[in-house]
Amino acid sequence: MDRRQFFRGAAGAAAGMLVTDAGLRKRVAAAAQDGPVIDFHAHCAIPGVAEMMGRTTQMDSPTIIGPDRLRAMDELGIDIEVLSINPNLYQLDEGQAERVGRFQNEGIAEICAGYDGRFVGLATLALQFPELAIQQLEEGVNELGLRGGSIGTSVGSVHLGDPRFYPFWAKVEELDVPIWLHPVLIPDLQPWLEGNGMLGNAIGNEVAMAIAFGRLIFEGVMDRFPRLNIVTAHGGGYLPAYAPRTDYGCGTRPCGPTPERLPSDYIRDRFFYDSAVFTDEALRHLIAVSSTSQIVIGTDYPFSWTFPPRDPRLPRFTPVERILAAPGLSDADRAAMLGGNAARLLKLNV
Numbered sequence: 035m036d037r038r039q040f041f042r043g044a045a046g047a048a049a050g051m052l053v054t055d056a057g058l059r060k061r062v063a064a065a066a067q068d069g070p071v072i073d074f075h076a077h078c079a080i081p082g083v084a085e086m087m088g089r090t091t092q093m094d095s096p097t098i099i100g101p102d103r104l105r106a107m108d109e110l111g112i113d114i115e116v117l118s119i120n121p122n123l124y125q126l127d128e129g130q131a132e133r134v135g136r137f138q139n140e141g142i143a144e145i146c147a148g149y150d151g152r153f154v155g156l157a158t159l160a161l162q163f164p165e166l167a168i169q170q171l172e173e174g175v176n177e178l179g180l181r182g183g184s185i186g187t188s189v190g191s192v193h194l195g196d197p198r199f200y201p202f203w204a205k206v207e208e209l210d211v212p213i214w215l216h217p218v219l220i221p222d223l224q225p226w227l228e229g230n231g232m233l234g235n236a237i238g239n240e241v242a243m244a245i246a247f248g249r250l251i252f253e254g255v256m257d258r259f260p261r262l263n264i265v266t267a268h269g270g271g272y273l274p275a276y277a278p279r280t281d282y283g284c285g286t287r288p289c290g291p292t293p294e295r296l297p298s299d300y301i302r303d304r305f306f307y308d309s310a311v312f313t314d315e316a317l318r319h320l321i322a323v324s325s326t327s328q329i330v331i332g333t334d335y336p337f338s339w340t341f342p343p344r345d346p347r348l349p350r351f352t353p354v355e356r357i358l359a360a361p362g363l364s365d366a367d368r369a370a371m372l373g374g375n376a377a378r379l380l381k382l383n384v
């Protein structure tokens with residue numbers, strides 16, 4: 035199924051709810067005239083990496099790239115995936131982190147070269163060793179053709195506002211590449227999130243994102259490095275949902291050196307967000323506190339919410355359909371979120 039067929043299919047799929055919605059059909063048709071649909075939140079694994087860490091690669095895992103991934107992308111209406119790997123180097127010593135990192139980043143680059151432009155990649159970085167992370171980012175971008183780097187919301191017990199990371203942020207600015215920020219669980223929080231409800235994922239990840247935002251803003255990283263392009267998973271987690279409290283915190287009480295602008299100003303125009311927020315209202319709010327120029331599609335493939343939910347009480351949209359069907363947006367807004375913003379960040383000639 036090619037992309038045009040998908041968009042025709044999407045119109046059909048949405049038809050279950052919206053067959054008489056001429057406006058949706060028009061939006062689908064208009065969006066299909068624009069550039070590629072780019073998914074910024076796509077997980078993968080490189081065969082052999084697990085073995086380097088004493089484990090076994092699960093070759094039947096959907097994180098292994100092959101024909102099944104391409105079929106899934108076609109079904110979801112995704113033209114290009116931005117491949118990243120959740121921080122898996124942070125627990126390694128420096129020698130291991132260098133070896134595994136190189137193998138993994140070469141593996142991502144190989145995939146990007148082998149599938150006719152369907153994938154671009156981000157370098158995995160061992161940020162616990164900032165000098166090594168700098169080297170990995172430089173090699174990834176300059177030698178392997180990767181488009182940026184990916185990091186976690188914290189590095190062991192160290193937050194992202196820590197000055198030890200300043201040289202890394204300086205290199206990111208110099209290379210002018212985006213950094214993908216994906217949640218990693220905060221170890222001390224873990225006992226509170228056990229039990230029913232998958233709270234580690236549903237709450238822990240979003241708290242981790244909020245803390246990372248808070249540290250980057252309040253420790254002065256965003257002021258010190260004004261040209262960073264940080265793209266965040268899960269719609270940025272909890273902080274964009276409750277940004278005014280950070281403004282009123284320092285606006286009403288002494289709170290240490292304050293950032294140059296209101297925290298909500300950074301949330302509006304200094305971060306990028308994936309669209310993984312699930313409902314029209316959540317997307318509307320994310321747009322209200324940022325803008326359509328700051329949002330990219332994130333499917334979180336292959337995790338369960340990539341696909342329409344089984345629970346009949348929930349809206350049955352794929353991530354692309356969610357953007358196509360969201361009310362109150364112009365064709366230009368949709369095109370930007372479907373791929374224009376990502377293409378600009380990744381410097382893709384499309």
Ligand SMILES: [Zn+2]
Binds near residue numbers: 075077334
């Ligand atoms: Zn993810």
